[in-house]
Amino acid sequence: MFMAHNYYHVPERENIRVLEIGSGTGCNLAFLSKEGFATYGLDHSAFAVEMAKEFLEERQCSAEIVHSCATSIPFESGFFDACIESNSIHCNSTEDILKIFDEIYRVLKVGGKFFGIFVSDLSEEFGQGVPFDERTFDFTATKTLRGQFDGFPVIHFFGKEELLEMTQKFSSVLLQTDIMTLETGNNRKPLGYWLVELQK
Numbered sequence: 022m023f024m025a026h027n028y029y030h031v032p033e034r035e036n037i038r039v040l041e042i043g044s045g046t047g048c049n050l051a052f053l054s055k056e057g058f059a060t061y062g063l064d065h066s067a068f069a070v071e072m073a074k075e076f077l078e079e080r081q082c083s084a085e086i087v088h089s090c091a092t093s094i095p096f097e098s099g100f101f102d103a104c105i106e107s108n109s110i111h112c113n114s115t116e117d118i119l120k121i122f123d124e125i126y127r128v129l130k131v132g133g134k135f136f137g138i139f140v141s142d143l144s145e146e147f148g149q150g151v152p153f154d155e156r157t158f159d160f161t162a163t164k165t166l167r168g169q170f171d172g173f174p175v176i177h178f179f180g181k182e183e184l185l186e187m188t189q190k191f192s193s194v195l196l197q198t199d200i201m202t203l204e205t206g207n208n209r210k211p212l213g214y215w216l217v218e219l220q221k
């Protein structure tokens with residue numbers, strides 16, 4: 022939706038450089054490549070990078086995928102028209118998330134856009150697990166009701182004020198909440214996400 026809304030009208034999509042941060046096994050990269058964008062991915066898991074390369078090759082898609090941490094993005098400043106992420110940045114501590122936002126800002130062109138999906142502190146699981154920092158929890162040894170985050174060493178639950186502060190250097194910030202309520206026995210527990218759109 023974000024890509025369609027912002028970039029489908031562009032006549033030469035191959036000139037639009039899009040970076041996915043935490044590209045995992047490459048589903049979103051395949052989509053971006055099939056849609057004709059200049060596609061780039063980054064992941065700090067060497068295994069994920071290899072899986073993504075295979076996944077794209079099998080589908081005859083092309084993307085440059087780099088093995089790197091998002092706290093230090095190996096591209097020059099102002100290189101990208103857009104950065105996207107899906108469920109990746111919230112797998113980091115507060116300290117690293119601040120670095121990641123700095124890097125996103127740096128590698129975007131002026132006017133460049135970001136879209137991300139971050140788990141919110143409205144979720145039932147906020148505060149469960151072992152505290153890592155104020156809003157970040159280790160779920161490696163914690164069994165939660167629906168298992169959404171079980172096994173993850175680091176999950177950061179974003180609050181609205183926190184997100185506004187972290188993104189204040191961007192010229193435009195749009196935050197929307199998307200809350201699912203999942204049946205868990207007799208309980209209905211919320212699972213909340215922030216849909217985050219930023220512009221440099």
Ligand SMILES: C[S@@+](CC[C@H](N)C(=O)[O-])C[C@H]1O[C@@H](n2cnc3c(N)ncnc32)[C@H](O)[C@@H]1O
Pocket residue numbers: 042043044045046047048049063064065066069089090091092106107108109110112113
């Ligand atoms: C839940 S997966 C999501 C994958 C993909 N975005 C998707 O929607 O299919 C999260 C991915 O983000 C990567 N990741 C998390 N933190 C990262 C960081 N600081 N730098 C690079 N990759 C990161 C993980 O290695 C993992 O592949």
